Amino acid sequence: MVTRKDVAKKAGVSTATVSRVTSGRGYVSEEAREKVQKAIGALNYIPNNIAKSLTQNRSNVVAVLVEDLTNPYYLQILDAMEREGAKYNLIISLFAVNKNDIDMVMTGLIENRVCAIINLALFACNEKYISILEELEIYTVNIKPRNVGELRIHLNHALGIDSICAYLRDKGRRRLAYLAALGEELVRQDERLNAYLVSRKKYGLSEDDRLVVFANYPEERAFAVGYQSAKRLCERDVPFDSVLCMNDSVALGAMKYFQEKGFSIPAQVCVIGCDNIFMGQYVTPSLSTIDVETERQGIAYIRAIVRREGPRTEEIRATFIPRESIV
Amino acid sequence: MVTRKDVAKKAGVSTATVSRVTSGRGYVSEEAREKVQKAIGALNYIPNNIAKSLTQNRSNVVAVLVEDLTNPYYLQILDAMEREGAKYNLIISLFAVNKNDIDMVMTGLIENRVCAIINLALFACNEKYISILEELEIYTVNIKPRNVGELRIHLNHALGIDSICAYLRDKGRRRLAYLAALGEELVRQDERLNAYLVSRKKYGLSEDDRLVVFANYPEERAFAVGYQSAKRLCERDVPFDSVLCMNDSVALGAMKYFQEKGFSIPAQVCVIGCDNIFMGQYVTPSLSTIDVETERQGIAYIRAIVRREGPRTEEIRATFIPRESIV
DNA sequence: ATGAAAGCGCTAACAG
DNA sequence: CTGTTAGCGCTTTCAT
Helix, strand or coil: CCCHHHHHHHHCCCHHHHHHHHHCCCCCCHHHHHHHHHHHHHHCCCCCHHHHHHHHCCCCEEEEEECCCCCHHHHHHHHHHHHHHHCCCCEEEEEECCCCCHHHHHHHHHHCCCCEEEECCCCCCCCHHHHHHHHCCCEEECCCCCCCCCCEEEEEHHHHHHHHHHHHHHCCCCCEEEECCECCCHHHHCHHHHHHHHHHHHCCCCCCHHHEECCCECCCCHHHHHHHHHHHHHHCCCCCCEEEECCHHHHHHHHHHHHHCCCCCCCCCEEECCECCHHHHHCCCCCEEEECCHHHHHHHHHHHHHHCCCCCEEEEECEEECCCCCC | CCCHHHHHHHHCCCHHHHHHHHHCCCCCCHHHHHHHHHHHHHHCCCCCHHHHHHHHCCCCEEEEEECCCCCHHHHHHHHHHHHHHHCCCCEEEEEECCCCCHHHHHHHHHHCCCCEEEECCCCCCCCHHHHHHHHCCCEEECCCCCCCCCCEEEEEHHHHHHHHHHHHHHCCCCCEEEECCECCCHHHHCHHHHHHHHHHHHCCCCCCHHHEECCCECCCCHHHHHHHHHHHHHHCCCCCCEEEECCHHHHHHHHHHHHHCCCCCCCCCEEECCCCCHHHHHCCCCCEEEECCHHHHHHHHHHHHHHCCCCCEEEEECEEECCCCCC
16 A cells, blocks of 8 residues: 555655645645656556544534435435546435334444534434533534524425415415325425415415325325325315425325326326436326425535535525426 | 452452453353452453554454445444344444545545445455455455455345236236446446346246436436436336336436326326335335345354354345336 | 553645 | 653453
């Protein structure tokens, strides 16, 4: 293994000088820099990032926590994070967590001195980790229960949901159901339900309680939850003419149920999802949805990590995207 | 920060003994073990994995390389790898690579002394890395051009494709097209095309060359490739009554095109994908496909890494799964 | 069965 | 501008 020492010897300088040129910090004469670079090339030197991490007490791994690995929405964010992260030599790692194992995952991440933890999942971690995370200066997003501290990305779902309700009212659809997917506890952290309740009132849509269907996502896969929720909605036999879903996967599952039952979409029932996953454009009918700028979210996270940004809220505009699944 | 030294002091032993109990290697008296464990608990000690990695010249990160982050198929493998990897304290990291940046990614992985690289992508890395990977004893799968060396997972697509051709022949469908998605060079590494050519001959299906459509995946997104390929197939106006696709995402894209054009599926055209992604069950009509045991693949990779398995081939049975998209 | 001590490869404070 | 040196926290001989 060729190390900094070899490079230093070959270049006729000290290891400190080698460090100076590789890190780009500190003064190095042009002459020394050239010699070092030549030596690096000649020796085919590859730095050992682990050693570097040890001295800095921090690695270059960013952990992204999600509750559902199969949700394409997260992948779109990850994709953006990865491309942006590559610019800063950051490695992005995805972790699936559930209520039970999030603490185990956290322990692992701390042991590995990840440089940041972006919690996209619905679960908060145990309070006992907070002080450790702070001591180690691990940059966290959405780790603490109330998410005080670092960057907060606020998905302003209300905007998109408001547009949808307005749109439906104009089309004469007044019975919009909501498939919340989550159970009654988790749903409290989800703005969407509330935005739906506010908007349906605002635009004079039906306020029947039975139009809201809860379920047990993420314990159960999103597609299955959507399918089952649509079924339960039908069984309640409360009239409805359109369905808003917590995310696109749930919407796809719901659409499947409606289509199996012979409902015509959108004539009999409009279906609207949330997150604007690519796939939504390729189903039939194509899925109406709410775009939440996944690209921008991913980039914002990386920038915040790199700059170690303090408390700041980035507002994401949720935009209604009508497609074939809506009248 | 509490370190091994603190634990050692508190427990009244040396750091070496602490290491022995945490690693489980070497002799430790029951008494010492207990004292150490008590100290660890009392101090809330969290080991520093980076330091460990430095001494072993290897981290606990497994890198998985894919050419298309948005392909749910990879996610299903990743999911299995992650669950299995957690048992061994392994961190699984996903990387998107393309022909141009695979070398950059490789450099980064080597710098980080990842313990394994699983290349699920279609591109091989530059030869120059091979010797470094060997020297550092980085466990690799499918990194070397001919994949000599470690575990090889052989997806026996031929089996599934054979069943499909037999099935279609029995149904009187003799004009099966193939959407290869890849360009002419990459397609050579793909068994599917060849299996298709062999089986269509074997069962007396049409051998018209125009039934095969190439494209430029992964440069272009799979859905779009499928859509475009279906379009091109139609424009060739060669008769066809069924379409086999390189993967499920391509199939979904193709289905979209056919549905837009008013083809009825499966009456006028059967569509069959490959990989059995969950979503395939939730589109209408549900997608016929070839299952390739993603769970087993993921587990096999992790086991191979942990055991540092030598050359071995694991055969995956590709099983035809008929659904609504086929007669 | 246990402890002392020498690294692992790099960074950064300090001296020059 | 550059070199010396003391760690970073852990593992692992080598003695004992």
